[in-house]
Amino acid sequence: MSREPLLRLTSAGLYCSRGGFHIDPWNPVACAVVTHAHGDHAVRGSRKYLAAESGSLILQHRMGPRAQIQTLPFGQAIDLDGVQVSLHPAGHILGSSQVRVEHKGEVWVVSGDYKVAPDTTCAAFEPVKCHTFITESTFGHPNYHWEPQSVTFAEIHDWWRDNQAQDRASLLYAYSLGKAQRLLAGLDSGIGPIHAHPSVEEMNVFYRQSGIDLPATRSPKGEMSPSEWSRSLILMPPASRWEKGLHFHGHYSTAFASGWMVLPGEPAKRGVERGFALSDHADYSELLAAIAATEAERVLVTHGYIDEFVATLKSRGYDAAPHKSFRCKRPPRVPE
Numbered sequence: 001m002s003r004e005p006l007l008r009l010t011s012a013g014l015y016c017s018r019g020g021f022h023i024d025p026w027n028p029v030a031c032a033v034v035t036h037a038h039g040d041h042a043v044r045g046s047r048k049y050l051a052a053e054s055g056s057l058i059l060q061h062r063m064g065p066r067a068q069i070q071t072l073p074f075g076q077a078i079d080l081d082g083v084q085v086s087l088h089p090a091g092h093i094l095g096s097s098q099v100r101v102e103h104k105g106e107v108w109v110v111s112g113d114y115k116v117a118p119d120t121t122c123a124a125f126e127p128v129k130c131h132t133f134i135t136e137s138t139f140g141h142p143n144y145h146w147e148p149q150s151v152t153f154a155e156i157h158d159w160w161r162d163n164q165a166q167d168r169a170s171l172l173y174a175y176s177l178g179k180a181q182r183l184l185a186g187l188d189s190g191i192g193p194i195h196a197h198p199s200v201e202e203m204n205v206f207y208r209q210s211g212i213d214l215p216a217t218r219s220p221k222g223e224m225s226p227s228e229w230s231r232s233l234i235l236m237p238p239a240s241r242w243e244k245g246l247h248f249h250g251h252y253s254t255a256f257a258s259g260w261m262v263l264p265g266e267p268a269k270r271g272v273e274r275g276f277a278l279s280d281h282a283d284y285s286e287l288l289a290a291i292a293a294t295e296a297e298r299v300l301v302t303h304g305y306i307d308e309f310v311a312t313l314k315s316r317g318y319d320a321a322p323h324k325s326f327r328c329k330r331p332p333r334v335p336e
């Protein structure tokens, strides 16, 4: 006799009918458990949200002031119609969580986006034991391997110093929620002044209000002497590459910080001179290690290299299957 799985995909997204809630739905629903505030996981309009306490300021900002958001500290369970739900750190951005769902001894965990590399701006990824693990696979291909972040930060610092020596500012493009703050926390502010584009600074403020220690930043829109310009590193959101008015102070060099930059030719494709492969997702081997740590019998794969990663998992003896919807047929090309 087949029975309905604890979580299943519906037209609104991943749904738990026993508990009456969705996880990261892409349409408004009655109760949305949200793993994190990125736009492909959190949408406006649901009647009620459940999310991690540490990311509540950012989620409230993104969902709007009228959104009803209930928060949970990591590890604390709540009962939703007989289903136990708890949130556990995913290490992706501030407040990012994995969702653990338990019913009559059966445990599922939904990873959301996750990374295992250290990041002082959010709680570290925590392996959660379960029977079924739904994993993302953004970088679930052997092409993707991250160097230790100390190596990547050293490359960024060298690029910054080299630009200073050539009297040009360093414009570093990075996703404004999560990546920019991780960069800010890891950059050596002794090298020179750090500026943040207003949309990056908006997120910096929420991080600081949430208790995350970030160095002071200035706005690149204000008055700047030629010598300050050429010593500065400026954190910019990717879309601002086409903005007018921020480049008028003098010469500059451009770079992009993203996992996709590990691919040759990617910086040129994005219209920048340099790429730094710093990702807020696990790389291929990190995904495999994280999955092994869950001790899951069954692994469902979503968001990214779904078919390739399912094949990898099957070849390693897992009961693996794609967990596809029209929303996640291809690797996302967002710069994270």
Ligand SMILES: [Zn+2]
Residues within 6 Å of the ligand: 036, 038, 041, 092, 113, 336
């Ligand atoms: Zn994300």
